[in-house]
Amino acid sequence: xxxxxxxxxxxxxxxxxxxxxxxxxxxxxxxxxxxxxxxxxxxxxxxxxxxxxxxxxxxxxxxxxxxxxxxxxxxxxxxxxxxxxxxxxxxxxxxxxxxxxxxxxxxxxxxxxxxxxxxxxxxxxxxxxxxxxxxxxxxxxxxxxxxxxxxxxxxxxxxxxxxxxxxxxxxxxxxxxxxxxxxxxxxxxxxxxxxxxxxxxxxxxxxxxxxxxxx
Numbered sequence: 001x002x003x004x005x006x007x008x009x010x011x012x013x014x015x016x017x018x019x020x021x022x023x024x025x026x027x028x029x030x031x032x033x034x035x036x037x038x039x040x041x042x043x044x045x046x047x048x049x050x051x052x053x054x055x056x057x058x059x060x061x062x063x064x065x066x067x068x069x070x071x072x073x074x075x076x077x078x079x080x081x082x083x084x085x086x087x088x089x090x091x092x093x094x095x096x097x098x099x100x101x102x103x104x105x106x107x108x109x110x111x112x113x114x115x116x117x118x119x120x121x122x123x124x125x126x127x128x129x130x131x132x133x134x135x136x137x138x139x140x141x142x143x144x145x146x147x148x149x150x151x152x153x154x155x156x157x158x159x160x161x162x163x164x165x166x167x168x169x170x171x172x173x174x175x176x177x178x179x180x181x182x183x184x185x186x187x188x189x190x191x192x193x194x195x196x197x198x199x200x201x202x203x204x205x206x207x208x209x210x211x212x213x214x215x
Contacts, residue, residue, distance in 0.1 A: 014040045025051040033057060039065030042079040049083035053090055062090050067097035069120040069140055074098050128170035133177035142181050146173050146189040
């Protein structure tokens, strides 16, 4: 009961920021439904892009910055949302937990399927396209990046004319439906995880022990 009261108070205190976010990103008729609830702990770094919702969004269908994971300090966790001209799409319910960091570049498109959950302290950097399928769960301290943040160019000289070829373009990331991304996984550009997969962040001790013994 105590936890429920604390949780309710947290939502009430977060109403002003939630209202601001919705009024900023949606037409008034959508904003009044309050489809996205934003925690008071969320830092809205930049909102210069689009947020897309289902045709008939539900009240509080998306939660950003809430949820508690015991090994992290909820009161000091800082969730960051930066949309620098790109698009953030929600296909249904979603929960982006405490300390989640999202950065979407000018041409980036980040897509969450229905019933996607990020537990805590994970980062998503989207400059191309990142899609996370329905009913997928991302554990804490994971990182998604579809860009290198820098260019590697190869110079070619033909007939006295120099041209530069980009060797490391951005590439999309696709996570299928019903997937579980375990803690501290790093998913880089070009990754494609099929439906119903579990992605582990570390080699289990028993397996590593067998490998060492074999060597």
